[in-house]
Amino acid sequence: MPEPTTPRLAELRRQFGARLRDLRQGHGLSQEQLGEMAEVDRKTINRIENGMYSPHLDKVFQIADALSVPPRDLFEWDGASSRT
Structure with a gap:
């Protein structure tokens, strides 16, 4: 998959991934x-x-579903609701 076109997309992917890791490890x-x-x-x-x-x-x-969490939980991290 090609690199994100903007730094913002790259950061959002990073944050989503970190949230997934936290939930998985939890x-x-x-x-x-x-x-x-x-x-x-x-x-x-x-x-x-x-x-x-x-x-x-x-x-x-x-x-x-595998984590038994609502999908929105994967998108909840510090600053997730703020738009820069």
Whole structure:
């Protein structure tokens, strides 16, 4: 996947990935375990967590379901609601 076109997109991807990592670790799951539960490749989970991949909405729903959280929880981090 090509690099984000703006620094803002790169930062949002990074923050989304960090939030996913926090939720995954909070559930005591490895990337591989979450991937299996969400029917998403472990490498995809890794790329999302590292801000290198922007998942499609269907994948966001699958990951949220696997973590038993509402999808919006994946988008809640400090400063997520502020627009610069």
